[in-house]
C-alpha cells in the first residue's frame with residue numbers, strides 16, 4: 001500500500017538529510033538571521049528519529065549534573081540529594097555532580113566540559129537562569145553545531161521554572177526525575193537576542209522582555225539575598241509606584257507575510273490614540289535595502305514580550321499564560337506589545353493577565369513573528385530580560401530577537417507526543 005503523501009515527503013526529507021553532509025551557514029552564530037533557519041532541514045523530524053534509539057529502559061546514561069545551591073529558597077541540595085538522586089541512580093544514571101560556586105559558573109562548565117564524557121546530557125538543578133547559563137555555555141563552544149543539540153535536563157528547584165512546566169508539563173522535582181528516567185527528548189526552538197551595536201548575542205529558550213518587566217528584573221537583583229523568590233513581588237510593587245514612561249521603536253517581521261499573522265491586532269481607534277506614528281509600514285527600508293512586510297510600531301509601551309513558548313509561570317495559583325498560541329517548536333516567536341503608559345493601564349493589564357483576558361484589551365497587540373528589532377528611546381530602560389537574566393544595554397542599544405536555524409533538546413518526552 002502506498003504511504004500517505006505527507007509521510008512519504010517526510011521520509012524523503014530525512015533520507016536526504018542523512019545522506020548529505022550537514023550544511024551549516026557559517027555566519028549563523030553571529031548574524032542570527034531567521035532566514036538561515038529556512039535553509040536547513042527539518043530538525044524536528046530528525047530528532048524524533050534519533051530519540052527512538054535513545055530510550056532503552058535500564059541502559060546506563062552518563063550525565064553531568066550542575067546544581068545551583070543558591071536557586072529559589074536555596075533548597076536545591078535537599079531537592080537533589082533527598083528527592084531525586086536515588087531515583088536517577090536506580091534507573092541507570094551515572095552522574096557527576098558539580099555545584100556552582102558563583103554566577104556564571106554553569107556557563108563556564110558547559111562551555112568547557114568534554115561532552116563525550118557525558119554523552120547523555122547535562123541536568124540542571126535550579127531555576128530557568130541556570131538552564132539559560134548552560135545553553136549559553138554550550139552555544140559559545142567551537143563545536144556549537146553539535147552542542148546546540150546536546151540534551152539539557154531540568155530538575156526544577158528555582159524561583160521560577162516556567163520552561164519545564166510549560167514545555168514538559170512538569171512542576172515538581174520528583175516528576176521531573178521520573179520523566180528523565182523514562183528517556184526521550186523534546187526538540188525546542190532556540191532564539192537569539194543580539195545587541196546590535198556591541199555585537200553581543202545571548203541565547204534563550206523561554207522569552208525576552210523589555211520595559212516594565214526588564215526594569216523589575218533589574219531592581220529585584222538588589223533584594224535577591226534577603227527576599228529570595230519574593231524579590232520579584234517587592235521590586236514589582238516599588239517599580240509600579242514609581243512607574244516611568246517607556247518609549248520604543250519596534251520593527252517586526254510577521255511570521256507569515258500575506259497571511260493573517262496578526263492574532264490580536266490593535267483596534268483602529270486605539271492605534272490612533274496610542275502611537276505617535278505607529279503606522280503599519282510596508283516595504284520599510286532596513287540597512288539600505290527594502291525588506292517587505294516589516295511592520296513598525298513607535299511610541300509608548302508598558303511592556304514588550306517576545307515568547308518562544310506560551311510561558312506559564314510555575315509559581316502562583318492561576319498559572320496564566322502570556323502567549324497562548326506560542327509553541328516551543330513552531331519555528332516562530334510570539335510578540336506581545338502592551339501599548340501606552342500609566343499605572344491604571346498597567347494594573348488592568350496585570351489583572352487581565354491573571355485571568356487570561358489580557359489579549360482582549362484594546363491596547364494589547366499579539367502577533368506571530370520571525371524577528372523583531374527593538375530600540376529604547378530617550379531615558380527608557382535600555383536593558384532586556386532573557387529567561388530571567390538581565391542584559392544591560394548602553395545608551396542607544398538596539399536589540400534584535402530571532403530564531404536560530406537549529407533546535408535544542410530538552411531531556412524528557414513532549415506531553416503532546418505522549419498523547
Ligand SMILES: Nc1ncnc2c1ncn2[C@@H]1O[C@H](COP(=O)(O)OP(=O)(O)OP(=O)(O)O)[C@@H](O)[C@H]1O
Nearest residue numbers: 071072100101102103126127128129130158159388
Ligand atoms: N553559587 C552561586 N552563587 C551566586 N549566584 C549563582 C550561583 N550559581 C548560580 N548563580 C546565579 O543565580 C542565578 C539564578 O539561578 P537559578 O535560575 O538557578 O535560580 P532562581 O532562584 O530561579 O533565579 P531566577 O528566578 O533569577 O532564575 C543564575 O543566573 C546564576 O548566574
